[in-house]
Amino acid sequence: MSIEFVLLGVSFGQAKLAKLRRELLTPTSKGGGGAGEGFDVTKSGDARVGLVGFPSVGKSTLLNKLTGTFSEVAAYEFTTLTCIPGVIMYKGAKIQLLDLPGIIEGAKDGKGRGRQVISTARTCNVILIVLDAIKPITHKRLIEKELEGFGIRLNKTPPNLTFRRKDKGGINFTSTVTNTHLDLETVKAICSEYRIHNADVSLRYDATADDLIDVIEGSRIYTPCIYVVNKIDQITLEELEILDKLPHYCPISAHLEWNLDGLLEKVWEYLDLVRIYTKPKGLNPDYEDPVIVSSKKKTVEDFCNRIHKDMVKQFKYALVWGSSVKHKPQRVGKEHELEDEDVVQIIKKI
Template identity: 90%
Template sequence: MATVMQKIKDIEDEMARTQKNKATAHHLGLLKAKLAKLRRELLTPSSKGAGGAGEGFDVTKSGDSRVGLVGFPSVGKSTLLNKLTGTFSEVASYEFTTLTCIPGVITYRGAKIQLLDLPGIIEGAKDGKGRGRQVISTARTCNCILIVLDAIKPITHKRLIEKELEGFGIRLNKEPPNLTFRKKDKGGINLTSTVTNTHLDLDTVKAICSEYKIHNADITLRYDATADDLIDVIEGSRVYMPCIYVVNKIDQITLEELEILDKLPHYCPISAHLEWNLDGLLEKIWEYLNLTRIYTKPKGMNPDYEDPVILSSKRRTVEDFCNRIHKDMLKQFKYALVWGSSAKHKPQRVGKEHELEDEDVVQIIKKV
């Protein structure tokens, strides 16, 4: 492990020394590709003697969505989890109190949301320090990340945590790069672009591809992409997820400081200890998870508004709805009746490819 660590450090040092200009873009692109490959080696350790996932980390995914609390030790993650879920995660005012991953579940607007209190991240987690690797690989399975920050401590913590997560291929509040990358058997590397490119040219692209031993590919850029974007697409193991910066302990700062914090994007100021603005935080989590609630209506009965079926906003067709209830349901599916904002008239008879909206009511008609 130390050799991989050393290689990473050497490359990072060399990147820090290299001036950024057009002449060095090619060289920097190559270094970034090497760095990404080494990071991947760290993430997937060899099977022998790699110590497994660690006690308490293989938390079973339950509920409709999963939210991870990430932050440095002693910023109040456990207090926040206790207040939101009523679970008991040990709280003390010294660092590293939480050593394993503690799950709790909240029910909000009919959806069961699993919250994970992950142990404090320390600087260098992406390089395998502390329990960093397990913390971050658990974080990769979440649908949304809450980065808990301490209002009294400097904002540099935010940059450090983002850097750790990005090193592990978690991209916060970003969309996947809008570029296509297709391998082929012959013909070399072709680069086409619909916009003017300031970051990537053919030489840089070739350098990055050759590092991955790819010599024939078609690459189409639809926006001004960087070398990092291209590496993300080639690596393919990147996770794009929404993230909320939760600034805790706001009872210890002045009103002026709070007003500055309020202007920042993706922020939510709270005080977990005094339970200030926890409902505002839940509202924001709901907005970022972007879930769709669908109510079921058995034939001849009123809709069941107590227990909605929760779908993600990306997969919310009638087919997804049937699969969520039972995997055999599609075999007997004839058509569905839908009431709500996705229906043109009440009720509308639809097939399984119909897209549902939040709070629609669905009745499934089976074949006889």
């Protein structure tokens, strides 16, 4: 059997598996696959953070310590059976924290309540994978596999490739780099599984079959993730130094409240939020209640929309104090990009 045939078979199988997983994730209209009691949690505040992990790793204790919300804690597995929400007020932002029921192997295949857990995890701005310091690497790999299987890409950026369907002309494959994973026949085999016979595929890096499948599927979530290694009071300093080499890692002891401030600071960093202070005309800026926007959507127009959807209609110009402008204040338009802790005064049309 040629190596090309084997590679084609692998790519074809990956595409088929991705389709099956997508069908698993898509809710049916006939009931029986609903969110389940306790999973219909309304998104509130400025951001949502999800606690994901195996049973009894300390997620409920962590939620209780950070938010004061009561989530039942016990020394046996599967205590948390519903999604428990809590709220953290941090640097003026209201952050919703969800304690999701413990993930087990096979969650992506519908075992336990994993399907509801992962569906909720997809709505989070940051995911905290809570690991037991005694067996962190094994659990880390298993949970990553479950989340990946449901289209959640942790600490990754979307593939830098272009996929465009067209009416005729067959499959056209171009690349600006040397490819070690994809060629025209492999691309055709993957597209065929999705009944796509006419498309342009253009690569700007050495993409894999999984990357192409992700772009064709189009339902992937790219989510920042922090690996919260709990119960570090139960391991040696040497073991802690080994764990310290993990990327995106934060060591804590929820029970003893060790390094919870460090965890909150890291969550803030990964949320990548921007605080904008309002200044009513003739008054001092309101430093107590900032308007929170994403660093990816931080124009004056985005700021106005966060306050009220009709504010842009009345907008004339804005006065801005802070690091985003050269002069204090500076008159700007609605397309101006703000920076963290800028002060803004909106001047409305008369």
